[in-house]
Amino acid sequence: MVSIGIDVGSVATKGAVYDGREILLMEVIPTGWSPKETGKYVLEKLKERGKLLDDQIIAVVATGYGRVSLPFVTEKITEISCHGKGAHYFDPTIRTVIDIGGQDSKVIKINSQGKVLEFMMNDKCAAGTGRFLQVMANALELDVSELSKAGENAEPQRINSMCTVFAESEVISLMAEGASKESIAAGLLESVANKTYSLVSKISVEDKVFFSGGVSKNSLLVNMLKKKLGAKIITEENSQLNGAIGAAIYGWERKKK
Amino acid sequence: MVSIGIDVGSVATKGAVYDGREILLMEVIPTGWSPKETGKYVLEKLKERGKLLDDQIIAVVATGYGRVSLPFVTEKITEISCHGKGAHYFDPTIRTVIDIGGQDSKVIKINSQGKVLEFMMNDKCAAGTGRFLQVMANALELDVSELSKAGENAEPQRINSMCTVFAESEVISLMAEGASKESIAAGLLESVANKTYSLVSKISVEDKVFFSGGVSKNSLLVNMLKKKLGAKIITEENSQLNGAIGAAIYGWERKKK
Ligand code: SF4
Numbered sequence: 001m002v003s004i005g006i007d008v009g010s011v012a013t014k015g016a017v018y019d020g021r022e023i024l025l026m027e028v029i030p031t032g033w034s035p036k037e038t039g040k041y042v043l044e045k046l047k048e049r050g051k052l053l054d055d056q057i058i059a060v061v062a063t064g065y066g067r068v069s070l071p072f073v074t075e076k077i078t079e080i081s082c083h084g085k086g087a088h089y090f091d092p093t094i095r096t097v098i099d100i101g102g103q104d105s106k107v108i109k110i111n112s113q114g115k116v117l118e119f120m121m122n123d124k125c126a127a128g129t130g131r132f133l134q135v136m137a138n139a140l141e142l143d144v145s146e147l148s149k150a151g152e153n154a155e156p157q158r159i160n161s162m163c164t165v166f167a168e169s170e171v172i173s174l175m176a177e178g179a180s181k182e183s184i185a186a187g188l189l190e191s192v193a194n195k196t197y198s199l200v201s202k203i204s205v206e207d208k209v210f211f212s213g214g215v216s217k218n219s220l221l222v223n224m225l226k227k228k229l230g231a232k233i234i235t236e237e238n239s240q241l242n243g244a245i246g247a248a249i250y251g252w253e254r255k256k257k
Numbered sequence: 258m259v260s261i262g263i264d265v266g267s268v269a270t271k272g273a274v275y276d277g278r279e280i281l282l283m284e285v286i287p288t289g290w291s292p293k294e295t296g297k298y299v300l301e302k303l304k305e306r307g308k309l310l311d312d313q314i315i316a317v318v319a320t321g322y323g324r325v326s327l328p329f330v331t332e333k334i335t336e337i338s339c340h341g342k343g344a345h346y347f348d349p350t351i352r353t354v355i356d357i358g359g360q361d362s363k364v365i366k367i368n369s370q371g372k373v374l375e376f377m378m379n380d381k382c383a384a385g386t387g388r389f390l391q392v393m394a395n396a397l398e399l400d401v402s403e404l405s406k407a408g409e410n411a412e413p414q415r416i417n418s419m420c421t422v423f424a425e426s427e428v429i430s431l432m433a434e435g436a437s438k439e440s441i442a443a444g445l446l447e448s449v450a451n452k453t454y455s456l457v458s459k460i461s462v463e464d465k466v467f468f469s470g471g472v473s474k475n476s477l478l479v480n481m482l483k484k485k486l487g488a489k490i491i492t493e494e495n496s497q498l499n500g501a502i503g504a505a506i507y508g509w510e511r512k513k514k
Contacts, residue, residue, distance in 0.1 A: 124418075124419060163382050163421075165421045
């Protein structure tokens, strides 16, 4: 018997299969234009790879912004809940989760069962999200994955504008004035770290924080956050699947009750 | 004897010459890369056109975001003060001013002398400013000056994202789904009207509002604001010069005291 979680995000759709003890299978594909088709595809792919028969699947839980588009699931659960649960799966001692995705950022406090106690979310403003870094990398003519390495040994250039639109102009002016790409890259990551810090500081933080979402792959940003928060930051190669994993576990737990 | 006001904005630099009774001369040129050079150029141009000798000029007052870059002026005064004074020059019965420029928006309450009583300003977020409309016009492949005419007879398409960055993606998706440029243009102007309304509603508004700044040229937006505010909206062909005019008048008044 298994439970399947599907997390339809703005950039990627993730799927996970849980058997009550561990995650057996994972799948990540770009969301593209149709969250519904992509969600269905991820489900079929997982069934195929796991050779799963329909009556072996006790639940299919959808989460993520595109969850509303999946009519074929057994339940829909908010990202916040699923991210809390997913982080708990990775490390049950975690009580604080920071997730920065393609177009939002959130801080979640969870209890010892991975249940959400409190959260803060920004999904209204592109500043401080992966989108901000995408726009800025573009202005610097770098790939977003190159920002961390570029800024690694540089003195961060102060970026005054918090707004993505104004910061983009600022970056272009700074380059015209001769500031190095390296120092600008470091400054931009610092700007995201500051924005995240201000979100986090609305919630008290434990000395250990689980950092998930696409932006957690940025090691320079991880270091900056570590300093600002004065906390140990735990990242996971597969933390992108956090939401899908949490959804799969919720599906299992609810059916087994 | 005259006083000169120079308003160095993000997009254009404006200049005005005041003789204690009326504005004699005005000048508008793009700010370009150097606010200092542009400010100096506007001053020289006004002197030349007015055949003004240095000892006829009792004051040169700078305002606008670039005012800090003009070392040669006699005084620097905030935009808020100058906009209040400028609106008062256009119509002394005005008590509320809305100004939406290239990268900020403000609402100012003034007294019967054009002195500022209270104000609200947004210069942190591109949403609701001329910059928002610029980005959106670009996405629609229109010139920003064409938005009003395009949206004139259309049913506004609801734009869910307030953020400039997210709204741009939304506009692109809406076009891909077949929504008309006309309805999107109308929807975008409604978005700016809503943002302005929420700024205005933090201040009580009189039944007559002076609307200045580049965005006030957009007549569909003017109509939307009129409906939302339930107030008469006064615009002026030369309201772009509001700040420069106010600066010139302040210069005069302070010297004459
Ligand atoms: S500050 Fe900039 S990035 Fe944030 S909501 Fe406003 S326009 Fe968007």
